[in-house]
Amino acid sequence: MSIRWWDWLPFQPWRQVDVVEAxxxxxxxMPxxxxxxxxxxxxxxxxxxDCPCGRQHRIMLNLDDSRKPFWRVAVAERWHYTIVPSVDAxxxxxxxxxxxxxxxxxWAADSDR
Incomplete structure (x- = not known):
């Protein structure tokens, strides 16, 4: 994986890194x-x-609407992601x-961040 220019920014937007089959x-x-x-x-x-809290735990969100609960991932302008509903791990x-x-x-107010 190559380092892109936005990897050096203090604020890094959520973005797609890859698509895999399994x-x-x-x-x-991951970045x-x-x-x-x-x-x-x-x-x-x-x-x-990886959770943005920095505690090194991985999040897997179900995107299949036939199984509950499920989330939706939308790509906004300039490939910035929106995840709906909120992530509560x-x-x-x-x-x-x-x-x-x-x-x-x-971050929500009820986070232990």
């Missing part, structure tokens, strides 16, 4: 706010990314609750 093909390390889609590019089943006794809108992370 979850075991997701890279071990900050990089999203890997699992499945076909036109109909992905999962969105995988509770791991190891901590809570990471945030919204991803137009490439930016907005």
């Amino acid at each position: 979850a075991d093909e997701v890279p071990e390390t 900050a706010r990089g999203v890997v889609l699992v499945g076909r590019a036109d109909a992905p089943k999962w969105a995988v990314f 509770q791991t190891r006794g901590r809570r990471c609750h945030y919204h991803v809108r137009n490439g930016r992370t907005a």
Whole structure:
């Protein structure tokens, strides 16, 4: 994976890094706010990314609307991502609750960030 110019910015927008066919093909390390889609590019089943809290835990969101709960990933202008609804991950006794809108992370007040 090559380093792009936006990897050097203090604010890095959420963006798609890759599309893979199976979850075991997701890279071990990913850039900050990089999203890997699992499945076909036109109909992905999962969105995988590292949580922006910095505690090194991985988030897998179901994008298949036939299974509940599910999320929607939309690409806004300049390839910035929006994830709906909010991401609420509770791991190891901590809570990471945030919204991803137009490439930016907005932390909810109830997060343990």
